[in-house]
Amino acid sequence: MVPQSFIRLWLSFIYLVLLHGFWRFVFLLFQSSELDADQWPLYFKSFWVGAHLDAVIASYFLVPVLLSIFWLHYFIGSPRYGQVLRIYLAIVTAIISTLSLIDVYFFLEFNTHINILTRQANVLRIESIQFLWIEYPVLKILGSVSLLTWLGFLLMRFVDGRMGSQPSRWYGQIASALISVVMLISTLRGGWQERPIDWGYAIFSDDNLSNQVAMNGIFVLGRSVIELTSEANLRKSLTYVSTEAALKDTRAMIRGDNEIFVDDTSMKRKFISADLTTPNIVLVILESHVGEFCGYINPAEAGVTPVLDSLARNGIAFTQCIANGQRSAFGIGSILMSWPTLPGLPLISQIESTQHAPCLANTLERVGYRNIFLYGGLSQFDNMKGFALANGFDEVIDRDVLPDQPGTMWGMYDHYVFDYAKKLLDETDKPLQITLFTTTNHQPWDFPENYKERVGEFSHEKFRGGAVHKTMKYVDTVLGEFMDTARSAPWFDNTIFIFVSDHGLTVHRENFEDLRNGLIPLVFYAPQILDEPKRITQPVSQIDIVPTLLGMIGYPEAFEAMGRNVLAHDNGYASRITNDFMVWYDGDNLLTEILGQSSTARLINDFTTMDMTPISNESREMVELRNRYHSYLQTAFTQFKAFGK
Secondary structure: OOOHHHHHHHHHHHHHHHHHHHHHHHHHHHOHHHOOHHHHHHHHHHHHHHHHHHHHHHHHHHHHHHHHHHHHHHHHOHHHHHHHHHHHHHHHHHHHHHHHHHHHHHHHHHOOOOOOOOOOOOOOOHHHHHHHHHHOOHHHHHHHHHHHHHHHHHHHHHHHHHHOOOOOOHHHHHHHHHHHHHHHHHHHHOOOOOOOOOHHHHOOOOOHHHHHHHOOHHHHHHHHHHHHHHHHHHHHHOOOOOHHHHHHHHHHHHOOOOEEEOOOOOOEEEEOOOOOOOOEEEEEEEOOOOHHHOOOOOHHHOOOOHHHHHHHHOOEEEEEEEOOOOOHHHHHHHHHHOOOOOOOOOHHHOHHHOOOOOOHHHHHHOOOOEEEEEEOOOOOHHHHHHHHHHOOOOEEEOOOOOOOOOEEOOEEOHHHHHHHHHHHHHHOOOOEEEEEEOOOOOOOOOOOHHHHHHHOOOOOOOHHHHHHHHHHHHHHHHHHHHHHHHHOOOOHHHEEEEEEEOOOOOOOOOOOOOHHHHEEEEEEEOOOOOOOOEEEOOOEEHHHHHHHHHHHHOOOOOEEOOOOOHHHOOOOEEEEEEOOEEEEEEOOEEEEEEOOOOEEEEEEEEOOOOEEEEEOOOOHHHHHHHHHHHHHHHHHHHHHHOOOO
16 A cells, blocks of 8 residues: 555645646736737647746755655654644745745746846845835735635645545555655656756747746746855955956957947947858857867877868868867857856856847847757757757757657767758758757767778777777768768858867866867868968967857847957967866966966966966066956956846
């Protein structure tokens, strides 16, 4: 017989999920003026999508119940514990109902779900409290919450009365407890995928209201509290000078000769003279491609990436491109947003990115582009799908959408994804931007059997026994097949191809923070559009891709970015952050700093061997280097936190 403790726990779970569903319905009713009759199927789907986030919140509230119910149920008896549980659930009902009602009015006022980041500076001011009392029906809200809490209590008492009192064996309690632990961990994570689901899970359609209905306001609030907690010391640590002084210095570093800033308070700028063209854009983000293994960067590795090397010789090739972060989520954020990695959470999962943060897609959308994010794995991973759909991508095509094909745990093999990209380009009737993120060059470093003869053996390599070399060679071979078919397509001459890695790998293990671990390939290729091949040896990073691309196509509108059009500058720099370890690569100078601690600067004599000469902490070079980086980081942080406000 199933123990009553198990039944009580999961009936409580169902009750809390249904309670969230009720408030989602209330939220929908409050948006009645915005409802579109044609979108009702999506509104109904919002309840199913949102239930996954509801289950996460319900599970957090039930952790104390899980920790107590099985042993207390056994020792003090079912009726007494039932009374305790009813009181606890009544309190939870009041909390959920209060926050949900606040979320309804918060959304009406600010067009975003309740989060502490949006109004943190004003929430406790007397003026704000007086405004809330005057403008909102506070007493009606409290009365509604009280009524719903009482009805919930009566419902739970009725259900409890129907259960009766039946003793259970100790081994049944233990077995039920173990099963419940596994089930609750699953619902806490939102499933057994690699990482727990994020707010992006609710961004499931191109209809903004449907997405907002699916969003759980309490989930967003909790996410913002976690984010704010991690920022409490970060904001203080990244404040070096006045905000105005940091912004002025940073704008002077970034602005090109053909650019003007459009206001005095942001990074929004535009090109002075611009003649728009709208070629197709294929941005290929190469998973874990190591710069040191690319032949055009390191001739000793000429056998690993012959196709990319050929494209580099005939395009614009960057030999000193540094990844801004150390994981895919950080790389994708820097590439698509043109924003440096900051200490803390990836930018693409932070609350500020929920709606229309600076992004390549919503920038190109303004001049008529269709934008597609194409990925052979599951795009909920690292919040990629939610970020993309919230910020201008018309469609996310991933393993759930693509025809089923073999692959690794991370996604289908890359040649299937490139074939699909070719199909999209063949069928497009308007300018198309495709961001294609590969997956195969990733542990377990496996690739299809029918490519192994062409890839060859790299067993003599020390790094991971040549496994990375082989999967990089596989991806390069696939890239060659894609480019061969593309050259015969009618759209080829009117397409800009960009190839860049999301991050490097720890090739130099003797020093985890060795800058060469962040060295990645970056190549622009468009033989009929770009004037002539170039080889650029100055430091650049992933954030420079978007401004450089916009300069190439003569983008006429204002855009917001922290990167530079590197074709309009003779010098370069790059910021790289891994956890709280910060690196500023400026010309031939390397500044390293642990956040909030002392800095060290060195002159790089030879990048390939990392032969360096220390720079004195008291020298003018050290002071200028540190001041430039501090202004840059402070501006990146304060400007990012201002999105949507």
